[in-house]
Amino acid sequence: MQDMKAFLFILPFFVVYIIFTIFPVIKGLEMSLYDWNLVKKLEFVGLENYQKMFGDPHFWRTLWNTTLFVILTTPTMVLLSLGLALLANLNTRFKTIFRSSFFIPSILSVSVISFLVIFMLQPYNGFVNNFIQSIGINMEPFWMDDKVLSWVTIVMVTLWWTVGFNMILFLAGLQDIPESLYEASEIDGATGWQMFKYITLPQLVPIGRVIILLQILASYKVFAQILLITDGGPGGATRPLIQYIYEVGFTQNNLGYAAAMSYALFFILLILSIVQLKNQKQEEG
Amino acid sequence: MDKHNLVSNRRGKSNPRFKKEKSNFLQKNRAPKMGVKITIGLIVAILFVFPIIWMLFVSIKPDGFATTDPLSWFLPPYTFGNYINLLFDSLILRWLLNSLIVAVVTTILTLLLTSLAAYALSQMKFRFKYFIFIFFLLGLMIPGEATIIPLYEVAKSLNLLDSYSGLILPMIASPLGIIILKSFFDGVPKEVVESAIMDGCSHFKIYYKIVLPLSKPALAAIGIFTFIGSWNNFLWPFISILSEELYTLPVGLPVFNSAYTQTYVLPMTANAIASIPLLIAFLLFEKQIVKGISFTGIKG
Incomplete structure (x- = not known):
């Protein structure tokens, strides 16, 4: 009887979870073994899709682009969010203003931030180019048409857009550091820098580790802002793996191959999240 | 001393x-x-x-305004004509409404489903409890982005493509919500629940009258994040919605922006319309949002 009642509580979640979370994982495996288009499944091809993947230069290129995005954004994100958290933790009357301003871009939709950036960085009549010219720097950078500059653009936009979340995690970490540690070291005559180095930083290591792992995990899923800002260009230089999966599936009409590549992504993310969960277990003791 | x-x-x-x-x-x-x-x-x-400030200023410039002088974006003349134009002569109001409906329903259903299941996992004794909990935890390791292709097939075979339910249903079974709520429900004093049972209360009544009211902070945190997540979700609506009338704002805006590349003013107004509701919500709920992040971020 008790069993029945409990199952009634669990049932709604259970059904939705099975259909939309668990079943797609199995379905994806099946699809990756077939030649499968947008209309229906065609024929069983075994591991052919996976073989194709290992020999596909676009797969490796886009996987590398995604990895490059992770490499570029993770350390910058950690440093920036720590810096902003330290500023927002200062005991001044600007405290709330700092925190709100650093966080506010995070609530905007990816489409909004992307087009905001496109319009601001437009050559000839974009705000940023006009501004640098008006202060006397005679340059006309093409932010989205140059390999290096388009990466700079994407990394900067991503930092601006998403740093607020990590800043708040660091802020929570900072506020958890017992005041008594600072007071004791103040009595011992420690300088501000020494306090930062020997108290603040070590105390932030656990939350820092969580932030790094969450950041890597989230960055491997990068897609929308790159699609909207550079459309993967110039010449595929910024195209991430998820965009390639999307194109193979929905423009090249090959869901089977797209599912196989999704499995590769799944595998990478699975390993990362196992590392993350292990790390968290350690934190909790 | x-x-x-x-x-x-x-x-x-x-x-x-x-x-x-x-x-x-x-x-x-x-x-x-x-x-x-x-x-x-x-x-x-x-x-x-x-x-963001620039966006708001551009949105109140006369339509077709262009300049290479950075300062003049901020100077008068101002007009609200663009807002009126867009709200009445484009699909943007419809998209706004779609986003709102989807986000609200997703949030309510997520809270309902996760809190019910978390209650059973926290307060009731039953067979396979541990196994089921672990099974739900597995979901944390399944990233939606990597299962989007098969999800498309699943939605197709259930006739859910191009519909509100198709946007909502795949998003409401949140394992993270279960974990957060279960640990919160675990903190409800055992004596309270036990004495309620002694008094003949049903579990549903305890859930509804005692445990839920006590868990408002956790519910608020999950609710806020589910809402923002749904409001800003891009990939799934982008793939699963085909008709323009069913677009949500994030999917609709790009159509808009690329149709008007000659002038910034109307696209910026569209972006402003998409952002203003969330900006207001942020100013109202800032404290809860910040608390929610520190709360869920550390746990999840």
């Missing part, structure tokens, strides 16, 4: 006299350094907010 007193006094946050002294002390000794830090902070804060 004296020293001990001093230390405990210093620790005591409730001593207002000491607080005052401390801040004076800080101001005297660290004033120049503090000044530099505040200046840096203010500059960064302005840089962060600036694009």
